[in-house]
Amino acid sequence: MRPTLRQMEYIVAVHQLGSFGLAAEKLHVSQPSLSNQVAAVETDMGVRLFDRGRTGARTTARGLEFVTRARRILSEVEALRSTMLSDLPFGGRLRLGVLPSIGPYLLPQAMKALHEDEPELRVIVREENTLSLDEGLRNGRFDAVISTPEDHPNTFQRPLFVEPLWVAVAQDHPLAGRSRIGAADLAGQRLLTLDTGHRLARIVYGIAGASGATVSDDYEGTSLDSIVLMAATGAGIGILPDLFARRQGIHRSEVRVMPLEMADADRTISLMVPVDRSEGLADHMAGILRGAAETLDLAVVRG
Template identity: 55%
Template sequence: MRPTLRQLEYIVTVSRLGRFSQAAEVLNVSQPSLSAQIATVEQELGIRIFERSRGGVQTTAKGEDFIERAQKILVDVQDLRHAMVSDAPVGGRLRLGVLPSIGPYLLPQVIKEVHHARPGLRIVVREENTRDLEHGLKSGRFDLIISTPEDHPNTVQERLFNEPLWIATAVDDPLARDLQGVGAEDLQNRIFLTLDQSHRLSRIVFALAAECGGVVSDEYEGTTLDSIVLMAASGIGVAVLPDLYARRQGIYRDEVRLRPLKVTNANRDIAMLTRSTEGPLPGQRVLTQSLRSVARGMGMSILGD
């Protein structure tokens, strides 16, 4: 029966990565074979899924519909396979998407608490940027996501906590001596370093730079928080960092100095989000409770209490 599951996987992977060459590498197939399989699907269905160009691929309107349906099929097959081979006690399974600036610093303790409260619940976690989390929730690839609520309209939102922001500077930067925190006046004419624009943090940093009279670097966009910390260590600018990263990892870096930001709106809300068409999911309540409990223990301002 065509298209096959493998062909669906090819198409979804190309859509996610934006290039045939990268998709072929990830899927461990030759690029000509990948292209031929996708062309076969397009020919048999009489549609155009991708428009190719030197800059990558663009998905057509018909292709967007195809990919959304293909993702749901692949997720259902994955769930079926898991249900048949799993020896875990019945307790539910949640596919959770989370921002990479949150996941590794918050979730280990949360998962531990959830496992203690509900041992049979399995949580499958994937870290992705804001844009991909939105797409994953809409397509059904995620059951729920942990992200910044303003980026996900038309969802059911359960606000969890408010997270302050910090800056990282080179050790010889004058701001490194300000132990009480850094104000807007201290950042005038400064260069701000941030993640690429697929992350909400980038938009927050652009707003902060405008408020402080600074400018966001147009020469470097990081893909990880570690990368922008290293750039700050070189002295080319100040890196803006979320509190969870700053206090769980950043303060242990010898090559930079971290200082809290004392600027209006130097924070972000974090929420649990689900599709508006779904009711409460099995295990969602215990996960939300654990997220708030662990965040409270880390000194966050809890929302929704």
């Protein structure tokens, strides 16, 4: 089937070096052979990839599109080969998705421990909301995600810890003098949360229903920082996860941050990997993450 991987390599090399002769020399083939293979692709696809001239080869617009896609394909093939030949977990490259409210606080400790354990393992981290993490896990963009388990069915799941929730109110809010907040304190209040692409929003809707509060329908935060800022203006009561609240929220002078003590005012955070991955890999990674969670005084879940 054309273009073959070798033909893609030829075309990418010509683009990089701007010369058929230099590309042939780099790839240890004769220039006529390389030129014939590139011409065969152009004929087969009905496009001109290069403008040839005395000064070399200039990549056309269609050629640039070909090179961009060919590089992506060649990179994936190389990654596949490395994975098959590697004895390292995840084939030597772990693509990890994580909730933005978890990553900055949990991962520094976890990545240090993981590097000490597997110094040759390369970790690529992306922070995304719950829906995007699930999509990425299903289409192969992620090897594993750290998220709320309810949103990732049909995966190997390893619980890590339970994270309680806190509230943030403006300094002049009637509740600002409390040391902790209960369900009765939320009655009639307006709650601020992230957009519905996050599990946190669904938890907050449950809290509102159980306490007689309402969820703001004219504002959905895109980040926890924006929730704090809205709470500081008196727009409502911000609901924050424990890690963010203890690591950042309590240091913010414009708000008062307090623990929320009521039923179901927490969320479970787990490690998820696709079902075609080894459960041993999930257990290995989960152990490292639980160790990092313990250093942060989180309620670690075993099993």
